[in-house]
Amino acid sequence: MGRDEIVVGLDIGTKKVCTVIGELGESDEMEIIGVGTVPSVGVKKGIIVDLEQAIQAVKRSIEKSERMAGTRVNSAFVSIAGSHITSVNSKGVIAISGENPGISEEDIERVMEAAKAGIVSPDRELIHTLSREFVIDGQSGITDPLGMSGARLECKVHIITGSNTAVQNLIRCMEGVGVDIEEIVFGALASSNVVLSDAEKELGALLMDIGAGTTELAIFVEGVLVYSAVLPLGGNHITNDLAIGLKTSLNEAEKIKINYGSAIDNGVSSEGVVDISSLNGEEKYSVPKKYLVEIIEPRVSEICNLVRNEIKRSGYAEMLSAGVTITGGTSLLPGLIEVAEKSFGLPCRLGKPHYEGELAEMVNNPAYSTALGLLSYAEKKLAEGQPHKRASSKLKIKNVFSGIKEASQGVIDWLKDFF
Ligand SMILES: Nc1ncnc2c1ncn2[C@@H]1O[C@H](COP(=O)(O)OP(=O)(O)OP(=O)(O)O)[C@@H](O)[C@H]1O
Ligand SMILES: [Mg+2]
Numbered sequence: 316m317g318r319d320e321i322v323v324g325l326d327i328g329t330k331k332v333c334t335v336i337g338e339l340g341e342s343d344e345m346e347i348i349g350v351g352t353v354p355s356v357g358v359k360k361g362i363i364v365d366l367e368q369a370i371q372a373v374k375r376s377i378e379k380s381e382r383m384a385g386t387r388v389n390s391a392f393v394s395i396a397g398s399h400i401t402s403v404n405s406k407g408v409i410a411i412s413g414e415n416p417g418i419s420e421e422d423i424e425r426v427m428e429a430a431k432a433g434i435v436s437p438d439r440e441l442i443h444t445l446s447r448e449f450v451i452d453g454q455s456g457i458t459d460p461l462g463m464s465g466a467r468l469e470c471k472v473h474i475i476t477g478s479n480t481a482v483q484n485l486i487r488c489m490e491g492v493g494v495d496i497e498e499i500v501f502g503a504l505a506s507s508n509v510v511l512s513d514a515e516k517e518l519g520a521l522l523m524d525i526g527a528g529t530t531e532l533a534i535f536v537e538g539v540l541v542y543s544a545v546l547p548l549g550g551n552h553i554t555n556d557l558a559i560g561l562k563t564s565l566n567e568a569e570k571i572k573i574n575y576g577s578a579i580d581n582g583v584s585s586e587g588v589v590d591i592s593s594l595n596g597e598e599k600y601s602v603p604k605k606y607l608v609e610i611i612e613p614r615v616s617e618i619c620n621l622v623r624n625e626i627k628r629s630g631y632a633e634m635l636s637a638g639v640t641i642t643g644g645t646s647l648l649p650g651l652i653e654v655a656e657k658s659f660g661l662p663c664r665l666g667k668p669h670y671e672g673e674l675a676e677m678v679n680n681p682a683y684s685t686a687l688g689l690l691s692y693a694e695k696k697l698a699e700g701q702p703h704k705r706a707s708s709k710l711k712i713k714n715v716f717s718g719i720k721e722a723s724q725g726v727i728d729w730l731k732d733f734f
Contacts, residue, residue: 320697323380323391324689325373325494326502327363327485329528329551330644331355332372333683334380336388337690345694347674347687349384351376360528360547361396361502363484370491377494390495392689392696395442395485396502396529399478402543404447405430406471417462418451426470434474440482442499443475447539473540475501497693498701501543503531505688506642508695510666510681511535515637522666523622523655524684525645527551530618534631542629546621550645553614560610561602567592571607572648578615579650580608608650615651619658626659638662644682 320339326332336349353375357368377388407429411422427444435441449457451465460468482499489496507522516535524531527550534542553576558568575589585608588601626632638661641652646665655663668679668687678687 321384321386321388322690322693322697323388323494323497324394324505324686324693325377325391326394326505326686326689327358327369327373327488328355328394328396328526328685329358329361329549330526331682332358332376333686334373334376334388334391335678335683335686335690336380336384336386337693338384339694339697343694343698345690346672347670347678347690349380349382349386350674350677350686351379351381351383353379358528360398360549361526361545362399362481363488366484366487366491369484369488373488373492373494377492388494390497391489392497392505392693393485393489393499394502394505394685394689395477395482395499396526396531396545397477397481398529398545398547399481400442400475400501400531400543400545401439401477402473402475403434404471404473404541405434406469407432408467408469411466411468413466417464418460418468420461422468423449423460423470426468427472430470430472431474435476438479439476440479441474442477442482442501443473443504445473445475445540447471447473447541448537473543475504475543498696500689500692501531501533502685502688503533503543503545504540505692506531506666506684507533507535507540508688508691509668509670510640510642510684510688513538515640518637519631519634520637521626521635521639521661523639523641523646524643525549525618525641525651526643526682527645530622531643532622532625534626534629534635536631536634542625542631544625544629546618546625548618548621549643550648552618553611553645553648556610556614557607560606561591562594563591564594564596572611575604575607576611577604577608577649578612578654580605581650584649611648612650612654615648615654616658619655622655623658635661638664640664640666642666642681642684644680646681 322337324335332355334351337345338348356372357365363369407426409426449460450469517538519536522533530546532544554569558565585604652663667681
């Protein structure tokens with residue numbers, strides 16, 4: 316495991332670009348030493364649509380985090396989302412030579428290659444090949460076959476791919492910024508590291524990250540990722556609906572949504588009126604708060620219904636015993652969890668990072684799940700021995716990273732080894 320190392324998570328979202336710099340100390344604990352969040356430009360529905368604008372936004376975000384951390388960023392784990400992301404489960408089988416003393420690293424690589432064969436078409440880019448389980452001579456449920464003996468090795472994998480264009484534009488963007496990509500990571504897979512517990516992943520859980528332009532989904536069963544998808548819908552659609560319904564600007568609609576928006580009529584807090592500026596900003600008028608619910612609820616229900624269809628399509632609907640964890644900025648909308656529970660018929664809870672350290676107040680927000688999740692993902696990869704491209708310059712060591720506090724099913728637990 317790397318010591319005194321800097322790891323960087325870069326979440327390029329539709330609403331914001333966020334860079335977090337983590338410092339891995341002697342005791343393998345991580346401290347967040349820099350956060351740089353700036354408004355996103357050149358990104359729509361999770362995809363880069365204007366390269367130059369995106370480069371500038373990412374540069375601003377990285378520079379901001381560098382100033383806070385007092386260190387330079389040379390490489391980063393970068394998130395990817397967008398509805399071009401698709402996933403498929405596949406398996407590969409190989410024969411193990413009788414002369415081998417046991418299954419080797421090469422055998423594992425070979426069987427993973429066999430599982431990938433023919434899956435990725437030329438217009439797609441491979442993002443992840445995640446092993447779900449290994450089967451040796453018919454014996455299933457093996458997580459690490461290294462050194463075991465057997466004649467026939469089978470590997471079941473979950474493969475996530477993205478469109479060539481979207482992935483190449485992300486790579487171009489990082490080239491333009493001048494920061495190396497350590498790895499491109501599916502956003503919801505990153506988030507899952509800080510908002511889902513191992514116990515939930517084992518039981519069967521859906522992670523739903525509702526941002527501004529996308530809703531990312533990841534289903535875990537028996538501890539592994541089995542289904543991933545991205546819907547091109549998010550909080551921006553709610554803001555647009557409000558702007559149209561209230562005949563006001565997008566900026567005003569966004570403010571109204573954040574300050575007074577709700578997806579359910581919750582009695583007292585839905586009473587009264589809200590003052591709204593007209594489209595040209597010259598007039599003010601009042602609308603009942605209940606009217607906001609009438610605009611917001613149908614859009615939230617629509618998003619939840621589309622997610623419900625994805626759950627059905629996944630084939631894992633009956634296996635989500637740990638329910639649904641909802642994160643991303645839009646999860647903060649009052650009433651959203653209740654609408655989701657009704658739509659899915661499953662227990663739903665809010666998911667957010669539980670970092671303990673100086674910057675906790677800033678980062679323990681559902682909008683930071685992906686960025687912090689990238690750090691956690693990076694830490695796991697380093698622990699597994701993945702080579703680190705270029706460590707950052709000039710480091711001091713402080714060991715202040717803490718565990719993640721998890722609140723699920725009404726039980727508060729401290730998960731020391733979460734990061
Ligand atoms: N308190 C709140 N109530 C309602 N919506 C909120 C609140 N806070 C943030 N949002 C919404 O959350 C969205 C931003 O979330 P987030 O930062 O997770 O998006 P993103 O990661 O940039 O986008 P994406 O993941 O879709 O590419 C915006 O639509 C914003 O209006
Ligand atoms: Mg996001």
